[in-house]
Amino acid sequence: xxxxDEKYLMGLKIKNIRKQKGYTQEKLCEILDIDISGLxxxxxxxxxxxxxxxxxIIYKLNIFPNEIFGNxxxxxxxxxxxxxxxxxxxxxxxxxxxxxxxxxxxY
Numbered sequence: 001x002x003x004x005d006e007k008y009l010m011g012l013k014i015k016n017i018r019k020q021k022g023y024t025q026e027k028l029c030e031i032l033d034i035d036i037s038g039l040x041x042x043x044x045x046x047x048x049x050x051x052x053x054x055x056x057i058i059y060k061l062n063i064f065p066n067e068i069f070g071n072x073x074x075x076x077x078x079x080x081x082x083x084x085x086x087x088x089x090x091x092x093x094x095x096x097x098x099x100x101x102x103x104x105x106x107y
Contacts, residue, residue, distance in 0.1 A: 017057070017061060031060050038053075
């Protein structure tokens with residue numbers, strides 16, 4: 001897995017944990033005492049969280065470290081979520097190609 005993909009996957013896991021706990025980004029930022037732009041960058045795979053932020057996430061959300069660092073099992077990320085996030089990154093033309101492929105696969 002590429003370094004970029006690692007950040008992306010960790011961000012999705014953190015985002016899904018946040019949603020599972022019923023927190024908005026604003027509320028989680030308040031709990032963790034971090035900036036919302038920082039959380040957004042983490043959740044979107046733009047950067048890794050600091051060690052301090054990871055500790056806060058694990059401790060304050062009462063989760064196990066493997067929920068964030070799991071070995072590619074997508075613990076807190078469903079395949080559907082991962083597919084949707086990858087499709088969002090595509091150009092309009094590529095999205096149209098994906099739709100055609102899905103239509104072919106349905107039959």
